[in-house]
Amino acid sequence: MPNALPFNRLETNSDTWVTLYIEDQAIQVPAGDTVAAAILSAGLLPSRTTSISSSQRAPYCLMGVCFECLVTIDGKENSQACMTQVQDGMRVSKQIQSPDLNAADTREAKHDK
């Protein structure tokens, strides 16, 4: 369920829609969207909490400047949601406080092969 009022979608030219999973919830968005737009269209805020005071944050500048939209995308922590294009089947999770340095990084494991 959304925990903030979602953004509204106007009539678009996009005919290809993809499904991604934000906190395991399936969300349909146009193929050209960024992950930050998907989060806002679903109203799934906050998208992170800070490591200092656990205060709640959400995408703010949408142009890669503020780093407020940091989330975990397909296992990669500290990813800028506004600079990442959505892909079908992508898995996104909120970043709560600091990333866990002990968590397995799927991308590193792939590199070792």
Place this chain on the structure above:
Amino acid sequence: MINNTLYDLAIIGAGPAGMSAAICASEHGLKVALLDEQANFGGQIYKKLYQPSLKDESILGPDYYQGRVLIHQVQKSKIDCFFEASVWQVTYPEKSDSTLEINLSIKQQGQQLKARKLLIAAGAQERPTPFPGWTLPGVMTCGAAQILLKTSAMTPASPLVIAGSGPLLLLIAAQLHRAGVNISGLLDTRPKGRYVEALPHLAAALNNLPLLAKGLALMAEIKKANIPIYKNVTELTALANPSEHLEQVSFKTGNQHQEITCRTLLTHQGVVPNVQLTRALKLDHVWHQNQTCWHPVKDEWGQSSHPDIYIAGDASGITGAKGAAHTGRIAALKITQSLAKISSYQLAKLAQVPTKKLAKETCIRPFLDKLYYPAQTFLTPEDDTLVCRCEEVSAKDIRHMVKQGCTGPNQTKAFSRVGMGPCQGRLCGLTVSNIIAEESRLTPDEVGYYQIRNPIKPVNLSELIDLAK
């Protein structure tokens, strides 16, 4: 590695300045690489224009769709384009006229690209606008709302309030109104007297009548839309509900306290050059009093304090999209001449038209800069306001550090980690320098700016390892 090509010119940023420069340099036979961290051409101004999202083209208006001309031209030219390409470091050897090395990640793979000349066309960012509650979910910038319209055909949740100052604020108010969004309040945060201060620059601005007329038409459109307008707004504060989401905006007009219930608050106080890369390269910068920000030092051709590095577009000072395209062309011509592809005579001749057109775009700037000059509270906020969003450092903390003897922004870093979070000072650098300057009765130029360290974008260790392969 991408390839072993030694490019004549690498351009960082595929907005109007970068695209124009790439087209011009490529026409004169230069081997050009055009890099952008976005998925395609356009920069912020023409974002997603290669494949517009909105069905209704009247919402964004004709200025946006005019960018198609440039995008079609650049698509047809022989330029190597690299998208989702995030540049995190540029290095140059001691002596000039040797190769610049650009370290970047393309689709999360570490890469290196070599070029003889570099043009930085990294654009602008919105000025940091600190005020109480600006970190709450539900508070965003006007630029962010416009980007969402362009990329995703999305409009913010209402009730909606827009607060601040600047041409972009008026534009997004009009665009959202055209999109059917109900705007509960437009809060003009400028103090009285801005029109009087701008008046001496009106004569120069009259040289660009079409742009002035556009501004007036925009103001008339907003007036006609019956959006409640509040003037000379002070004490802007965003208030949260128990679940820490924006619920209300409170402010003062005169002595009267006002409140508006809202789910989204969009703020704006103008745009400033994106200096992250020019700072990391240790190029010279100079304080621009009218635009209250630093500009990288450049000559009339866009050449920076390093002879092989040029700067164009809003990254070199705010001139707007059209002006940016002209500065891109001018820089590309000079670079072409410096690589001996055209003569000095040809350069002078070819630069005439863009130079003349640029003058028309810049003549209106002093007027606009004065008219929309931010209220002091957004430059040096009250004590309780958070200045550094990442490390959660307040204006009071900065003032306290100055009292303890901190003389510059780099010392405040050591004391508090201000500017050392993920945004690397992008959203607090100007504020911190301004507060220190005010407290120590110095100019921002005397106080200076953060030392910006490489990498200027986060890099995974695996991306560094890619470079060694």
